[in-house]
Amino acid sequence: MRRLFVAVWPPASLTDQLRGLARPQQTGLRWTTEDQWHVTLRFFGGVEEGHEADLRARLADGAGRAGGTVASAGPRPQALGRGVWVLPVEGLEALAGGIGAATFEIGRPLPPRPFRGHVTLARARRPSALAGLAAEELGDRWTVSEITLVSSELRAEGARYQVVGRWPLGAG
Helix, strand or coil: CEEEEEEECCCHHHHHHHHCCCCCCCCCEEECCHHHCCEEEEEEEEECHHHHHHHHHHHHHHHHHCCCEEEEECCCCEEECCCEEEEEEECCHHHHHHHHHHCCCCCCCCCCCCCCCEEEEEEECCHHHHCCCCCCCCCEEEEECEEEEEEEECCCCCCEEEEEEEEECCCC
């Protein structure tokens, strides 16, 4: 069983900006690393190997039907919930909805809340660790050309991701 999710990766122009963000060391705050910067469109949790072929077929079909998608990140990082520091990303709502509809029966149920695209920058063990973080202005717009299926391995130092599938948008 693999822990899987569907993601969109930011362009190099946004990654360059994220690399330049101040990352103060604070007790109870763990900054994500560059290889972790993505926007999750759909989280499945553990997926049995026998269901992966069906999942891949549904993702290929969903990506092929998706039209041009433009994502917009920014304008500055903010808290999401009580313990996550994120850069908001808009424009992926329809794509995430389509992926969710195509894969509804696979993995964890879809969350009952609306999709809120974001790149996770830091996680806090307690909300006070987010206090005082600089909300530097940054952002980017880009055309999303593909979705990826990603395997996630949880480790003490943070999750490690491996792209295990790619599908271009609008290829169907």
